[in-house]
Amino acid sequence: MIKPIHKASIFLILIYLLCLQSAAAQPSKTQHLTHFRIVSAGLLSGRTEKSPDQRQVQLYTAGGFINILPDSTFSPSSSRYYFRLYNTKNKADSSVKISGGKSIQVYLNIGQEYVITLYDQQTDSMITRCRIKRIQVIPELMLYSRQKEHVLSTRIAAKPDKPAEIKVRPGTMTTIGPAGIPAFDSTEIEYVLTDLKRKKSLNIVSSNGFGPAHLENNRSYQLSFRYTLQRETTAICYITVQPYWYQSPYLYMLFSILMAAVIFIAILTIYKKQLRSSKAAQDKLEDAAIKLQSLLNPHFTFNALSTIQGLMNTGRIDEANLYLQEFSSLLRKALSKSQQVLNTLDQELDMMRLYIGLEALRFNFNWQIEVADSLHPADIEIPTLLLQPLIENAIKHGVAGTGDKGQLRIICKAGDKKDSLVIIISDNGTWKETRSETGYGLRLTEARIHTANKLFHxxxxxxxxxxxQSGTAAVLTFYNWINQ
Amino acid sequence: MITAIIVDDEIININNLQALLNKHCQNITVTGSAMNAAAARKAIMQLKPDVVFLDIEMPEENGFDLLRSIKDINFEVVFVTAYDTYGIMAVKFSALDYLLKPINIEELKITVSKIEQSVSNKNQPLRLDNLLHLLEQQQPDAYQKIALPTQKETFFVPVKEIIRCESSNNYTTFFLSNGSEHLISKPLYEYEELLSPYGFIRCHQSHLVNRMHVTSLLNEDAGYLIMQHTAKKIPIAKQRKNLVKSLLRI
Incomplete structure (x- = not known):
């Protein structure tokens, strides 16, 4: 009975023996010389050169070991001949006595030449001499990539110190084998194919190549290879399997740029939108501030307060109360409406009534507001506090200095054009253009009209x-305004 | 007894000031009033008042126009206004008296008592000249003069000659390029307001410096400013350093 553990070791030994056999299976070649022959797997028989008298022979070999086999002239007791092995490079000289029937094995360095001389021991005369050089050899391989019926062959021309590089199209089956140098035909080659990404290697020993194998797309492999009989010389070839068009790095780059561009544009669009909405919000706030500023400007506010003080200090307490109420009522309305872009005409006119009433108390002018019967002031909307700076100008520059002869009229009516509304603010004053404040109020109003026109598209x-004509009239015309 | 007239285009304001003067200032008598510049000229000619309470804002001719039209101003002027940015700055710059509407009774009392003691009528013609000159110019100009009233006299100093101002409680010391110093009984912040349009920088709670006289900025501690004609290091407050730098355009 064989125990299981022994089974495994026996199996390993079997493999080892197989390997030995395969190594031994390398076909040996023999060169016959006078009194001896040289046997080596790497012997390049085709290149053997002989001198005319056949006493000098030039041999080439690829393998490291040569066997020198004396022939039958060497009897077991004979000691007539001896060999000398001379290394031409390092001038090392060694005598090897051959006793009958036994062969000797010699190792040769790559690229070095040796002289094997057979001497007659008694006469010390040379009988025969052969020079043998171990040359460096690398397998020359072909790579065949097959895609359906189409086969593309590439020569792998690697040198020991210079790796070859080969590109393979994607989606092909790859076969690698010897390029078919006559001398090395069916010589065993050892291959190591390494997947450089996964760091996985595949060892192959074969005399007629390997494959077809599927190599992964968009991946690089390292193929190192050597003749079994000259393991000292290894060549390397890098095989890069090209990516499919969709795996191409250019495409990736292009795609990345495209993605980045799309994201950038998206962000920009969102940002712009936000900016626009925040700009709109800011415009609205600014508009509100302008409205409040123009109504509750310091002149008006402090003068109103001064008027209240005047009424108080002259004993007109009831009037002071009334004035204070109206002033606070106007203040409250203006503050609550200032955030609105539009306000109904009736509410606007109410506010203006309060405003004009307060100013009339200071300057003692006459005033009236007329609304045509055809209009419905509760249904018509106009920009909030748009009229105020115009009325303020009419008071300040028109009727403030004229006392009870002053006339301020505000007329609201339908215009000549269909659906248009006209508001006229007229006074009978002289309008001496003295101060720049007139211009300021007017500029604000014009800016607000401009903004509103943009808003209405x-x-x-x-x-x-x-x-x-007789005095000044500011005419505001609102086109397409009624019944909208 | 001091006589006064009130010039204002609103009757309520005239009545108001008159009532306030009657009640709070016994030593002053309002002998007349006017609601426009023409009436005011007539009233001044006839009544020869000691004081004119003059509203700046009036239609047609304003308060300043009225003053320009009178050759020899031999009365005290107290400007009265609800709000007038540029005009009131010029009034302050010339160290003239003014009241804001609605009238603050305490300020009214102080103004009238100053007039009673004849404190502020020294150099008034010069101050008025300075005021009218300032009003003719639209832009702040370093050659414009500021009136610095001390106990004894009023100095009219071109702004460019002020190197710096230093505060001590409610007083402000002016250091001038000719080496003189003037102690004025007004707080520094009032001068900051008046002088900042001329490039003055409040670098510290107690220091106001003229930008054109700054020679260097010393990077010790929070920083110091070195001024022309003086070796003193003017400290920069830590929280004002960036503001100072931006004003100096460093």
Whole structure:
């Protein structure tokens, strides 16, 4: 009975023996010389050169070991002949006595030449001499890549110190084998194919190549190879299997750039949108600030407070209370409406009534607001506090200095054009253009009209003109305004 | 007894100031009033008041126009205004008296008592000249003069000659390029407001410097400014350093 553990070791021994046999299976070649012959697996018989008298022979071999086999002239007791082995490079000289019938094995260095001389021991005369050189050899391989019926062959021309590089198209089956040098035909070659990405190697020993094998696309392999009989010389070939077009690094780069561009544009779009909406919000805030600023400007505010103080200090307490109420009522309305872009005409006119009432108390002018019966002021919307700076100008420069002769009229009516609304603010003053504040209020109003016109996308629009005949009239025309 | 007239285009304001003066300032009598510049000229000619309470903002001719039209101003002027950015700055710059509407009773009392003691009428013609000159110029200009009223006299100093101002409580010391120093009984912040349009920098709680006289910035501690004509290191407050640098355009 054989125990299982022995089974395994026996198996290993079997493999070892097989390997030995395969090594031994290398066909040996023999060169016959006078009184002896040289046997070696790597002997290049085809290149043997002989001198005319056949006493000098030049041999070439690839393998490291040669066997010198004396022939039958060497009887077991004979000691007539001896060999000398001379290394031409390092000038090493060694005598080898051959006793009858036995062969000797000699190792040769690559690229070095040796002289084997057979001497007659008694006369010390040379009987025969052979020079043998071990040459460096690398297998010359062909790579065949097959895609369906199409076969592409490439010569792998590697040198020991210079790896070859080969590119293989994707999706092909690869076969590698000897290129068929006559001298080395069917000589055993050892291959190591390493997947450089996975660091996995495949060892192959074969005399007629290997394959067909499928090599992974978009991957590099290292193929190192040597003749079994000259393991000292290994050549390397890098095989790169090209990627499919969709695996190409250029495509990846292009794709990445494209992705980046798409993301960039997306971010930019979102950012722009946000910017626009925040700009719109800011515009709205600014507009609100302008509205409040123009109504509750310091002149108006402090003058109103001064008027209240005047009423208090002259004993007109009821009037002071009334004025204070109206002032706070206006302040409250203006603050609550200032965030709105549009306000109904009736509410606007209410606010203006309060405003004009307060100013009339200071300057004692007459005033009236007329709304045509055809209009429905509760249904019409106009930009909040748009009228205020125009009324302020009419008061300040028109009727402030005229006392009770002053007349301020505000007329709201339908315009000549269909669906248009006209608001006229007229006074009978002289308008001495003295201060730049007139311009400031007007500039603000014009800026607000401009903003509003942009907001309405040209379906609706507002225009402002001035008429100077008896006094001054500011004419606001709102186009396409009613019944919208 | 001091006589006064009130010039204002609003009757309520005239009545208001009159009522306040009657109640709070016994030594002053309002002998007349006017609601425009023409009436004011007539009233001044006839009544020869000691004081004119003058509203700056009036239609047609304003308060300044009225003053320009009078050759010999031999009365005290107290400007009264609700709000006038540029005009009131010029008034302050010339160290003239003013009241803001609605009237603050305490300020009214102080102003009137100053007039009673004839404190502020010294150099008033010069101050008015300075005011009218300033009003003619739209832009701040380093050659414009600021009135610095001390106990004894009023100095009119071109802004460019002020090297720096230093605060001590409610007083401000002015250091001038000719080496003189003037102690003025006004807090530094008032001068900061007046002088910042001329490139003055408040580098520290107690220091206001004229940018054109800064020669170097010393990077010790939070920083110091070195001024022309003086060896003193003016400290920069830590939290003002960036502001100072930006104003100096470093």
């Amino acid at each position: 040209r379906t609706q629009s507002i225009s402002l003109t001035f008429n100077k």
